[in-house]
Amino acid sequence: xxxxxxxxxxxxxxxxxxxxxxxxxxxxxxxxxxxxxxxxxxxxxxxxxxxxxxxxxxxxxxxxxxxxxxxxxxxxxxxxxxxxxxxxxxxxxxxxxxxxxxxxxxxxxxxxxxxxxxxxxxxxxxxxxxxxxxxxxxxxxxxxxxxxxxxxxxxxxxxxxxxxxxxxxxxxxxxxxxxxxxxxxxxxxxxxxxxxxxxxxxxxxxxxxxxxxxxxxxxxxxxxxxxxxxxxxxxxxxxxxxxxxxxxxxxxxxxxxxxxxxxxxxxxxxxxxxxxxxxxxxxxxxxxxxxxxxxxxxxxxxxxxxxxxxxxxxxxxxxxxxxxxxxxxxxxxxxxxxx
Amino acid sequence: xxxxxxxxxxxxxxxxxxxxxxxxxxxxxxxxxxxxxxxxxxxxxxxxxxxxxxxxxxxxxxxxxxxxxxxxxxxxxxxxxxxxxxxxxxxxxxxxxxxxxxxxxxxxxxxxxxxxxxxxxxxxxxxxxxxxxxxxxxxxxxxxxxxxxxxxxxxxxxxxxxxxxxxxxxxxxxxxxxxxxxxxxxxxxxxxxxxxxxxxxxxxxxxxxxxxxxxxxxxxxxxxxxxxxxxxxxxxxxxxxxxxxxxxxxxxxxxxxxxxxxxxxxxx
Numbered sequence: 338x339x340x341x342x343x344x345x346x347x348x349x350x351x352x353x354x355x356x357x358x359x360x361x362x363x364x365x366x367x368x369x370x371x372x373x374x375x376x377x378x379x380x381x382x383x384x385x386x387x388x389x390x391x392x393x394x395x396x397x398x399x400x401x402x403x404x405x406x407x408x409x410x411x412x413x414x415x416x417x418x419x420x421x422x423x424x425x426x427x428x429x430x431x432x433x434x435x436x437x438x439x440x441x442x443x444x445x446x447x448x449x450x451x452x453x454x455x456x457x458x459x460x461x462x463x464x465x466x467x468x469x470x471x472x473x474x475x476x477x478x479x480x481x482x483x484x485x486x487x488x489x490x491x492x493x494x495x496x497x498x499x500x501x502x503x504x505x506x507x508x509x510x511x512x513x514x515x516x517x518x519x520x521x522x523x524x525x526x527x528x529x530x531x532x533x534x535x536x537x538x539x540x541x542x543x544x545x546x547x548x549x550x551x552x553x554x555x556x557x558x559x560x561x562x563x564x565x566x567x568x569x570x571x572x573x574x575x576x577x578x579x580x581x582x583x584x585x586x587x588x589x590x591x592x593x594x595x596x597x598x599x600x601x602x603x604x605x606x607x608x609x610x611x612x613x614x615x616x617x618x619x620x621x622x623x624x625x626x627x628x629x630x631x632x633x634x635x636x637x638x639x640x641x642x643x644x645x646x647x648x649x650x651x652x653x654x655x656x657x658x659x660x661x662x663x664x665x666x667x668x669x670x671x672x673x674x675x676x
Numbered sequence: 677x678x679x680x681x682x683x684x685x686x687x688x689x690x691x692x693x694x695x696x697x698x699x700x701x702x703x704x705x706x707x708x709x710x711x712x713x714x715x716x717x718x719x720x721x722x723x724x725x726x727x728x729x730x731x732x733x734x735x736x737x738x739x740x741x742x743x744x745x746x747x748x749x750x751x752x753x754x755x756x757x758x759x760x761x762x763x764x765x766x767x768x769x770x771x772x773x774x775x776x777x778x779x780x781x782x783x784x785x786x787x788x789x790x791x792x793x794x795x796x797x798x799x800x801x802x803x804x805x806x807x808x809x810x811x812x813x814x815x816x817x818x819x820x821x822x823x824x825x826x827x828x829x830x831x832x833x834x835x836x837x838x839x840x841x842x843x844x845x846x847x848x849x850x851x852x853x854x855x856x857x858x859x860x861x862x863x864x865x866x867x868x869x870x871x872x873x874x875x876x877x878x879x880x881x882x883x884x885x886x887x888x889x890x891x892x893x894x895x896x897x898x899x900x901x902x903x904x905x906x907x908x909x910x911x912x913x914x915x916x917x918x919x920x921x922x923x924x925x926x927x928x929x930x931x932x933x934x935x936x937x938x939x940x941x942x943x944x
Binding site: 408410411412415435436439440441442443444446447448450451452453454455456465467479480484485488489490491492493494495496497498538539540541542543544545546547558582583584594601606607614615636637638639644649650651652653654655656657658659662663666667670671673674675 | 689691774775776779803804805806807808809810811812814815816820821822823824837840842843844845846847848849850851852855861903904905906907908909910911912918920921922923924925927929930931933934935937938942943944
């Protein structure tokens, strides 16, 4: 009872990275709280899930196996979590800030009247005092997230209601195996006790989901462009540089909104968080919401014609000049000097 | 016969155009420095509603918004584009609401509006980016939801078919009405204001105003007291500044940098 729960996202029998990252974070929070980590798998053909999640320090895996539970639809998965959480009374429940987690989380939180914080960038354990009521709460989950377009960072707590729920985007937490031989137990539940036929009110009649071809999260070098590039054509320059030096192309939210780059390339608080060894920021002014997603890069080169661009303050190298001039030169001199 | 559609829309500060004066020195948000706009994805939801109205005769589009009195402009903007009317939920009792208390308030207003077939809203508002209110309203009303809609394909035979744009792909979902649908930024742009409708609606009252009492909202479930989440602390964001080396864009400077990156195995 009162353990930490993680909802597992499963695609083609594979537990998604975002869930494994949450298990890693969940394990360390659970150690602080001296509680167990429990994972919930809802779908079908779940016999290989345990082997994937136990090494992350999962003590109990709850499985709900029914062919109708794949692909995901809102109501049946909600019904499972609402009843399971009612029985198990988790103190914390985490899920990915993905299409699924952001559909499921709010619905579950509404049904349980428990607070949910979306898109957390950090989760910590700490105490809280409600001065008005003179009450002190110990060991609450601090749900830390940027707000207001990333201009402020808010720490949210849920003093009274359980579970304390939070969603986290992929890449924000690190994924780390705890112990390859960690032993957890599996509890297979009877789906009929949790989901009624009337929950299957929405059906998926077509589905085309592909694993992303863009591998920004794992790329050691990222060339990223911002609104300052001015056009989709100029973005091609970044692809040229990326192809030359073996990098992946990323983009700021403003560049994606302007149609210069695809959504899956968006880096920042509302996109992907990256930690490459080299980040080349081209025509990116450095709005906080972007910086939040790349500040942990080992080395940052900022190319900008504005010498006062905010991104310059976190860059190791600042090149003041036009991207259209500098980037082709980088291509040229790389070709000249590499073997 | 047409459908009764309710569009949930929010007036938001334009966080995409945050200027230097948007934050006060104490780290709080200077709302006065930010223009108030129609939340972009809610406009896309309105467009989907208006398309259904054009397609299915007898369909009505009603906006519902919550906020201070000036949020009436949201309903007016809707009327300018072809909506039939709207409601503004405004009461100090709603102040300080988190997403759950907001959803509760909206659901009480929807119950007061009465019969509906389709509720459309933006996936998320740009001032919070939580994407929670849509699904929570659906849960409070006990109706199903389809989120991340890029397009409502059809609404026939009591069922609605929706194309969803997801990470890495597309899904087509179908479900029985009534249904709540949240519309993502993959949906087509909203039509501009219609000049005739602007002339007709630019003056006078745009929205029917409702207080918490008007919609029989339980004060305990509204505003701060109805919000399980509490803001413990707010900090303005300060990044650790690094000592950076500044280069110009001359051939020599760029070549030296590239050679350095190759030599220390950062690239290549």
